Amino acid sequence: xxxxxxxxxxxxxxxxxxxxxxxxxxxxxxxxxxxxxxxxxxxxxxxxxxxxxxxxxxxxxxxxxxxxxxxxxxxxxxxxxxxxxxxxxxxxxxxxxxxxxxxxxxxxxxxxxxxxxxxxxxxxxxxxxxxxxxxxxxxxxxxxxxxxxxxxxxxxxxxxxxxxxxxxxxxxxxxxxxxxxxxxxxxxxxxxxxxxxxxxxxxxxxxxxxxxxxxxxxxxxxxxxxxxxxxxxxxxxxxxxxxxxxxxxxxxxxxxxxxxxxxxxxxxxxxxxxxxxxxxxxxxxxxxxxxxxxxxxxxxxxxxxxxxxxx
Numbered sequence: 001x002x003x004x005x006x007x008x009x010x011x012x013x014x015x016x017x018x019x020x021x022x023x024x025x026x027x028x029x030x031x032x033x034x035x036x037x038x039x040x041x042x043x044x045x046x047x048x049x050x051x052x053x054x055x056x057x058x059x060x061x062x063x064x065x066x067x068x069x070x071x072x073x074x075x076x077x078x079x080x081x082x083x084x085x086x087x088x089x090x091x092x093x094x095x096x097x098x099x100x101x102x103x104x105x106x107x108x109x110x111x112x113x114x115x116x117x118x119x120x121x122x123x124x125x126x127x128x129x130x131x132x133x134x135x136x137x138x139x140x141x142x143x144x145x146x147x148x149x150x151x152x153x154x155x156x157x158x159x160x161x162x163x164x165x166x167x168x169x170x171x172x173x174x175x176x177x178x179x180x181x182x183x184x185x186x187x188x189x190x191x192x193x194x195x196x197x198x199x200x201x202x203x204x205x206x207x208x209x210x211x212x213x214x215x216x217x218x219x220x221x222x223x224x225x226x227x228x229x230x231x232x233x234x235x236x237x238x239x240x241x242x243x244x245x246x247x248x249x250x251x252x253x254x255x256x257x258x259x260x261x262x263x264x265x266x267x268x269x270x271x272x273x274x275x276x277x278x279x280x281x282x283x284x285x286x287x288x289x290x291x292x293x294x295x296x297x298x299x300x301x302x303x304x305x306x307x308x309x310x311x
Contacts, residue, residue, distance in 0.1 A: 003186045003243065008147040009154065011187045017056045018155040022088060025051055027159045033266045036281070036292055039160050042270045042299025048226070049177060049297050050074075050081035053152030057141055058089045060148060069093050071133045072141040073119070073126035075173075075228050076105035077298050083114030094138060096129045102225050104302035121220070123231050143176065144233030150180040156295070157184025165192055166291030169277035172196040172247070173229040175205045175236030177297060182243040193289070196240075196247045197280040199224045199255065199273075205232045206247045209240060223252055226273030226298055248286060254279040260310050262296070269306060274298035 005011070024045045031038040041049040054072075061070070069092030072082055079095035086093030094115040097106060101118075109116055119129035123144070130140045143149045153176055160168065161184065168185060172178040175196070182194040198206050201221035208215040208231075216231040232240070255272050258279035262268045270278075277294040280286050 001190055003190055005183060005187055006147070009151060009183050011184065014151055014154045014158055014184050017151050018158050020059045021052060021055050021155065024088070025055055030160070030163050031266065036294060037163055037165065038266065038268070038278075039156070039293055039295045040268065041156065042268060042274055042296045046077070046081045046084045047298060047300040048077035048081065048274070049153065049156050049295075050078040051084060052155045053143070053149045054078065054081045054085045055088075056152030056155070057148055058085055058091060061139065062089045062091055065091055065139055066137065067092065068137040069139070070141060071096060071130060071138045072143050073097075073130055075225055076101050077226050077300055078143065079109045079114065079116070080105060080112070080300060083109045083112030087113050094133060096126050096133070098126065098228070100225075100228075102302060105225075105300055108300065121228070123229065144174055145235045147235065150176055150183065150235065153177050153180035154184040157181035160293060160295070161185055161188045163293060164291065165293040167193040167195065167289045167293070169195045169197060169281055169286060169292065169294045171227055171273055171276040171295065171297045172198050172205050173202070173227040173273070174231075174233040175240050176233055177295070178205070179236045179239040179243050181295065183239070186243060193245045194243065195286055196244050197250055197276045198247065199227055199276060200249045200251055202227050202229065203249050204229055205237070205240060206249055208232050208237060209244070209247055224255060224273035224276055226271060226300075227276060248280050250276050250280045250283065250285065254283040256309055258282055259306070263306070263310050268296065269299045269301065270296045271298050271301040
């Protein structure tokens, strides 16, 4: 099958974005455990892949930002990455975080010097909070619909391409990382199989693709606090229909098992949402295939919570 990349997301533009990232944004370890490939984005400088996108955005916009700086909405990991990048680039930053965001992630944002504004838990409430910041003169990044956010995410796929994957399993919330990784990989190898994973209680992309229309969840219930979107992003939804081969759902029990497995067998600390892909694979929902790689998308879990899970 031939995949026609959008003009803003060509391989050349993704490669240019990767070259421009700060040296602190590493090519993470590509580990093999029990014959399965693990891409360890949990070992990124901010503990998750999100730092790729926000650094790409600031490479494009930092010089044009005024003293009000930059803002975006996040359940946690994007906010942490924003705060780190704000300090790195010398830009004031504000994170709109949900009231249910884990307190440990909120404190991580503040520790890096980011400002935090709380909003309701729905996408619509966070969008309203961002609109209020825009009226204050703060530049807002619409991470649901900005193509440059996806270009930044797609640098992950570029790094993973070195492993020559045949199947890649990726956690999904709004769907940005999922479609962006596919965008990079399928331009290199159209035959690579891309599988997205969501918790059963936060399955907006699964529900949308199943029904052939963008769907909104009335409630979200999951311990995967990085995967709590109640709807896909508009742009990820459009791309997912062509660039994603399969979506599966995973139970909370399977996620907990995957977090424990990663600590015990791989000696890796991975947060619940970051382990969702491995959870689906280990519970038999995704067929075994040589050349399978799982993206461990984040490792920002409070130490007390991790201790409870592995006890």
